[in-house]
Amino acid sequence: MAAHVALAATLYFLLTIARAPVVWGIGRGADGSNPWAALEPRISANLSSQFEWPVFFHVACLIFFQIQPDLIAVVLAWIFVGGRVLHSAVQIFTRNIRLRGIVFTVNFIAVLGLWLVAVLTIGNGSVI
Numbered sequence: 806m807a808a809h810v811a812l813a814a815t816l817y818f819l820l821t822i823a824r825a826p827v828v829w830g831i832g833r834g835a836d837g838s839n840p841w842a843a844l845e846p847r848i849s850a851n852l853s854s855q856f857e858w859p860v861f862f863h864v865a866c867l868i869f870f871q872i873q874p875d876l877i878a879v880v881l882a883w884i885f886v887g888g889r890v891l892h893s894a895v896q897i898f899t900r901n902i903r904l905r906g907i908v909f910t911v912n913f914i915a916v917l918g919l920w921l922v923a924v925l926t927i928g929n930g931s932v933i
Contacts, residue, residue, distance in 0.1 A: 806862075806863055806866045808886045809855070809859060809862065809863070809885075809886055809889060812855065812886070812889055812890055812893065813852065813855045816848060816851060816852040816855065816893065817852065819848050819897075820845070820848045820849055820852060822841065823839075823841035823844055823845040823848055824841075824845060825841075826838075826839040826840065826841065827839050844897060844898075847896055847897045848897055850896065851892075851893050851896045851897055854892075854896075855889070858912065858913065858916065859885075859889065859916075861916050861920070862882070862885050862915075862916045862919065865882075865916065865919040865920050865923055866882065866919075868923045868927075869882075869919075869923065872923070872926050872927065874922075875922065875926070877918070877922055878919055878922045878923070881915045881916075881918045881919045881922065882915075882919060884911065884912075884915040885912050885915040885916055885919070888908055888909075888911045888912040888915060889912060891908050892905060892908045892909055892912060895908055
């Protein structure tokens with residue numbers, strides 16, 4: 806969870822830098838333009854997406870605070886976090902929609918897997 810929060814904080818920092826030429830006039834091009842203008846909407850869109858599907862990841866993690874996560878749950882959580890970092894890089898620095906969709910699908914399945922492990926663990930009475 807902390808790693809995902811760190812990703813979101815990094816995106817806020819990048820968005821601040823990308824908007825600085827417009828908001829504060831810092832880093833404007835010689836012609837007065839914003840050199841980050843092309844990246845700013847991508848960073849903003851990616852930051853917004855950190856508060857959509859990842860909410861289910863955080864809720865699953867909160868469940869695992871109450872029950873003992875097994876290795877599968879830990880691996881799935883790290884796949885999700887690594888995938889979110891990769892998804893951010895693909896969305897911000899490329900226009901490769903197909904790759905972004907593949908990475909999103911991996912993230913999606915990782916969270917579904919977390920929920921499956923949580924439900925099965927609770928259903929089997931393996932709650933600590």
